[in-house]
Amino acid sequence: MAPTTYTGLLTRGLAAGGIAGLAAGLVSLFVVEVPIRAALAVEEARAAAEHAEGGEHEHAELFSRGTQVVGGVLAAVVLGLAVGALFATVFAYTRRWFVDKQPFFRSAALGLSAFGVAALLPAIKYPANPPAVGDPTTVNFRTGLYLGLILAGIVVAYGASYLASRLGHLAAPVRVTAVLLATVVAVTVLLLVFPPPPDAIPADMPSGVLWDFRLASLAETATLWIGLGVVFGLLIDPAVRKSEAKAAVAA
């Protein structure tokens, strides 16, 4: 099925999402698991201290560590497939998104924007926390803030592309400057208006572990979203197939 039909885009979205998800899963396995192990050691030390004080806090884990590590990789793959389908659908709908650019550029730009809105923006205001950080009683509030910021970011991204299409009469450098300026202002307002994260970081969590975990988490989400945009772009851009055909003829 050609990438000019919705079904053609959807199959390529799923393929790109699966590949990007697997790549993100490997980042999870080899990069994010390192600070997760350090954070779990903090959690265990805490439990041991409570136990020593006579507290009854023994609870059996539902899954072994090994299973949860596999679950971490699988989460990235399954999420990759889901966002791949969403990405293809959004890509098919877009009427204003860099209409004069090649499909690969459009796809890569959409992936980069999705990373900005769905991962980087919430990571700046509500950075990822490893296990052993986070108050169970505030999880619904924190989830609401996190999803609210992502939704607001989607509105800003949509607004930026709408603004760019309305400023078509301006010279490109002026138009880009105006759209960038408006986006920076809107994002700054969002970051200031949204309330700060409600949880304090426990004193027994080393700041190095926290920092490593947050960077590693960003590496995983960047792999997922930017990888999705790039792989989808490679799969749909007819220029790729043309250069492959040329290389085959030359070989």
Next chain:
Amino acid sequence: MTSPALTPSIAVPKWAFAVALVALIVAWVVLQENGVALGAAAENVHEFFHDGRHALGVPCH
């Protein structure tokens, strides 16, 4: 490079909404499920994907 033929208008069928909905539900189950939709099974889903939730930056207990 400004040829409008670069972005052919793609006819998006109505069932694309269903695809988007299913994708959102899958993402919800992996990242957020706290017992709203799956009830008792949620804890298993939650714990199985626990590393993934943390690693992907989703708020967690």
